[in-house]
Amino acid sequence: MVHFRSPSKAHRLFLLLLLPASVAFSPAAPIHSFVSAQPTSTSTSLCSASNTAPAIPMWAQHEISITAPSRGCHLITSEVNKAIQKDIASMKIGMANLFIQHTSASLTINENADPDVRRDMEVALNKICPGQWTKDGTFHHTMEGEDDMPGHVKSSLMGVSLNIPIKNGRLALGTWQGIYLNEHRDQGGWGGGHTRRIIITLQGQS
Amino acid sequence: MVHFRSPSKAHRLFLLLLLPASVAFSPAAPIHSFVSAQPTSTSTSLCSASNTAPAIPMWAQHEISITAPSRGCHLITSEVNKAIQKDIASMKIGMANLFIQHTSASLTINENADPDVRRDMEVALNKICPGQWTKDGTFHHTMEGEDDMPGHVKSSLMGVSLNIPIKNGRLALGTWQGIYLNEHRDQGGWGGGHTRRIIITLQGQS
């Protein structure tokens, strides 16, 4: 029941079956309500339109593989959007999860405009967990190179799993938010061909 | 089918339709089972009551806007609970996601009692990614002030997306856990009025 694009007769019958119940469930309550909870300032409260459409549960799962051009932080928002565009379009409310199946790469969300932010993010990670720790005896796991154990640490600091809400058929990213794939290996990873696999799981309702 | 508070006749009919199937699905298996998996110590295993009620899938999505009083870590548990209280009440099992649509603020869960913990968290973040890196040539993205690029780094270290399980109509936070909004901008952010938007997405079953 995942893909739901060309409603057939059977589909319409199923919707009819659900319709009276679902309308009854939510006579007046809004699904999307804007609440302003401001601990120290004034607030405004806006209610958006209510959703009385029947809820068809939908799941979809994709895998994308990305080989980054170099160690560092790279925007992959458009690649993610391309992979999910057909499935997400009919989801009014939902949740997307991105999960990278690796231990020296990571996913995060950050500024999508100035390339210097991605450059500075990589610089900051190298200062927070320097490669030097592989050479000065700090780390014991050093067989796979200077960038390996720091890559594991950065992967856990940034995270390998990312949840992004779905709203009205789109990822509900803020204006300045983009999805980063952070590759923490250098020669071993990028140039040498570490292709990173990301599982994208979508769920939602129409 | 999100809001489900005043069951109508149609609703009861729908439940009747589901009931025989759902009871058949889970004749004796518990939904909430307490399993103790202790790699190095003894364990006890307790089974709670089984749930044979029909599962009505529910989704809800809210937006709250919060303007923090100052740069730093701030408890917003009560604001979040207020925004979701009507929707979460009927969810026996579920998942809440909080997503902040910004790149120099973040969300985390931490100690909810001693204000010093929030103060110390902010101090630690400033030591882990100091504003000095904006002035000493470490960072290139410096046009928006000393607190901007460090704010981006802290946002990714702490994260912008938070998943909290729902259990018996409430967020299943531990006794000492509270939800933090971390504002990483100072004058530009707080005093100047950076209102932060958080999308709260709930899903669950009754």
Add this chain to the structure above:
Amino acid sequence: MVHFRSPSKAHRLFLLLLLPASVAFSPAAPIHSFVSAQPTSTSTSLCSASNTAPAIPMWAQHEISITAPSRGCHLITSEVNKAIQKDIASMKIGMANLFIQHTSASLTINENADPDVRRDMEVALNKICPGQWTKDGTFHHTMEGEDDMPGHVKSSLMGVSLNIPIKNGRLALGTWQGIYLNEHRDQGGWGGGHTRRIIITLQGQS
């Protein structure tokens, strides 16, 4: 409707009721599609089989308690798998959330083979947020010992909530990925018996 192992007559009737609709929903579209989105290199695109089976929404929630043998990073993948094995088996697509209800412990995913990685991860965390900050006046929250406030910081850096996709009845972890429980307290925590409670919430469809 969570447990779904011994289909009864009523169950089969329910499936029959759903079947025409769900087949109609996804006439040709695949659920699992492998898309290769590579910003800078060549890509291959493979489509896996489509799923036209009826989607039965399933939720399950478990609690496991783990007492770690010492401060540091510990693999708990097998404990988690043991707790969820019965529920996850029938989920073709889904999402697992692990949530640790504590503020000086955390969960992460990292390398599952070399114990040195876990040892080095703990060493890195102690360098990123040293216990020294409890003694030199950096931190104010010092009453509960040198390891307490650093434990809170590490907990937020690593995170207390972890989402792992479910694919074909299993956690979709990468080959080298394991689930870590990070205990950030020493005597107070480990030796002294800090048992950490983890709520595991599963949802998916068969």
